[in-house]
Amino acid sequence: ERMAPGAGRGLDLGPAAALKALLHCAAHPWAACGGLLLGSGGSARDAVPLFHSPGALALSPGLEAALCQVEAYARSKGDGTTIVGYYQANARPEDRELGGAAHKIGERLVQNCGGAVALLLDAKQFKSMMEEESPGGQVPFVAFTPEGGRLRVDPGFGLTLQDAGTNKLVKEYLMEKKERAIVDFDDHLDDISKDWLNPDFDP
Amino acid sequence: AGLDIYDARIVSTHFDAIKGRFPNSKRTLKLKATVLEGQGHFENEEKILKAILKDEPTDVVARKRRVAMLKSQGRHDQAIAALNTYLRCFMADEEAWLDLANMYIRAGLIEQAVFCLEDVLLADRYNMHMFTKYADAMYTQGDYITAKKYYVYSLSISSGVRNIRALFGLCQACSVLEITKAAVPQTQNQRLFEWGERTIIRHYLTADKTKLDTVVTALMSLRPDDATLGNSSKKKK
Numbered sequence: 001e002r003m004a005p006g007a008g009r010g011l012d013l014g015p016a017a018a019l020k021a022l023l024h025c026a027a028h029p030w031a032a033c034g035g036l037l038l039g040s041g042g043s044a045r046d047a048v049p050l051f052h053s054p055g056a057l058a059l060s061p062g063l064e065a066a067l068c069q070v071e072a073y074a075r076s077k078g079d080g081t082t083i084v085g086y087y088q089a090n091a092r093p094e095d096r097e098l099g100g101a102a103h104k105i106g107e108r109l110v111q112n113c114g115g116a117v118a119l120l121l122d123a124k125q126f127k128s129m130m131e132e133e134s135p136g137g138q139v140p141f142v143a144f145t146p147e148g149g150r151l152r153v154d155p156g157f158g159l160t161l162q163d164a165g166t167n168k169l170v171k172e173y174l175m176e177k178k179e180r181a182i183v184d185f186d187d188h189l190d191d192i193s194k195d196w197l198n199p200d201f202d203p
Numbered sequence: 204a205g206l207d208i209y210d211a212r213i214v215s216t217h218f219d220a221i222k223g224r225f226p227n228s229k230r231t232l233k234l235k236a237t238v239l240e241g242q243g244h245f246e247n248e249e250k251i252l253k254a255i256l257k258d259e260p261t262d263v264v265a266r267k268r269r270v271a272m273l274k275s276q277g278r279h280d281q282a283i284a285a286l287n288t289y290l291r292c293f294m295a296d297e298e299a300w301l302d303l304a305n306m307y308i309r310a311g312l313i314e315q316a317v318f319c320l321e322d323v324l325l326a327d328r329y330n331m332h333m334f335t336k337y338a339d340a341m342y343t344q345g346d347y348i349t350a351k352k353y354y355v356y357s358l359s360i361s362s363g364v365r366n367i368r369a370l371f372g373l374c375q376a377c378s379v380l381e382i383t384k385a386a387v388p389q390t391q392n393q394r395l396f397e398w399g400e401r402t403i404i405r406h407y408l409t410a411d412k413t414k415l416d417t418v419v420t421a422l423m424s425l426r427p428d429d430a431t432l433g434n435s436s437k438k439k440k
Contacts, residue, residue: 061338061342064375068297069414092277094277177250192410
């Protein structure tokens with residue numbers, strides 16, 4: 001079922017995808033938050049932050065509405081863009097498990113997109129990266145892929161950054177507290193004039 | 204405030220000032236417990252809270268602090284148990300019922316969450332968000348008929364305000380009911396769906412035209428009379 005390591009299993013994160021995902025996680029440090037990664041062919045070009053409220057990830061309707069709309073958006077691009085993954089940050093950095101919501105999303109991704117990776121933020125790694133004078137090219141996420149009907153940690157999954165300067169950019173934005181302006185689907189449902197595509201964050 | 208953004212200097216400066224002014228106050232002691240939690244010293248915090256509660260078992264703040272502490276430590280089962288105990292004495296605490304509901308939701312125990320939400324609704328009968336949340340919980344449990352009723356109720360108490368969550372919820376519930384033919388009469392679901400769809404589109408026309416196409420496409424995939432697109436996963440339920 002699982003391919004051997006190094007057999008092309010990986011995700012290359014483009015600057016927009018990494019920036020929006022990481023800033024979204026940073027914007028809600030005391031809550032679990034998650035979002036979708038959009039792209040194709042092993043690379044994620046964009047990220048759509050979904051939720052940061054405790055119920056939203058665990059209750060179906062909001063999640064389904066979001067997935068429905070994001071899928072519609074991806075199809076409308078007409079360039080083969082689909083949902084290629086899902087990212088999540090837990091409320092507590094010691095919490096290394098993906099919750100039930102991730103599994104629900106994972107199931108849907110496998111059904112619709114034929115492959116799924118869930119990325120769990122490694123909060124400690126992210127924090128120490130951002131404390132560096134000049135952050136390098138590491139990707140502060142742990143990858144989970146489907147195996148035997150469950151999402152399991154996949155150490156052989158290759159996570160890379162398309163642009164080596166992405167983390168430096170994330171740090172710049174954090175220093176200017178720009179993460180506060182990130183809009184997720186939760187924010188959008190409260191005020192539909194807010195755009196979950198976050199065009200201001202496309203580098 | 205210092206604890207919220209975790210600025211150790213602000214916390215220690217202000218706490219020392221408070222301690223200097225009110226050395227024997229129970230409030231100071233509870234504040235100390237909170238500071239310890241912020242620093243991650245849970246054992247010491249627990250000792251202080253236990254002592255306060257031994258002296259005065261009805262100290263509401265200390266009890267709630269203990270629940271918060273358990274949550275911070277990830278001891279969610281115990282946090283739920285502690286909050287249950289608290290609510291047995293303080294049944295009118297709507298905020299606590301909501302907190303417990305969220306904890307149950309987080310744990311995937313939707314049935315228990317529903318029980319708590321009912322108490323919140325009893326206390327707060329004109330809160331459209333709570334009714335929507337209740338409907339969401341019903342939907343998650345697979346009770347689409349009740350979900351639909353509560354989405355409609357939420358919308359009925361929120362006329363003049365944009366209640367997008369309930370509108371989407373309504374369309375989704377009607378869609379599932381129509382596709383699975385689970386409800387009678389069926390024409391009502393179709394009409395409700397169309398009303399919901401029109402209302403959503405009207406809101407997006409005035410607020411956010413950029414998302415209009417996406418929303419229209421998404422709603423079309425839910426349309427009860429167009430069961431082939433997008434809802435195949437629901438039919439499998």
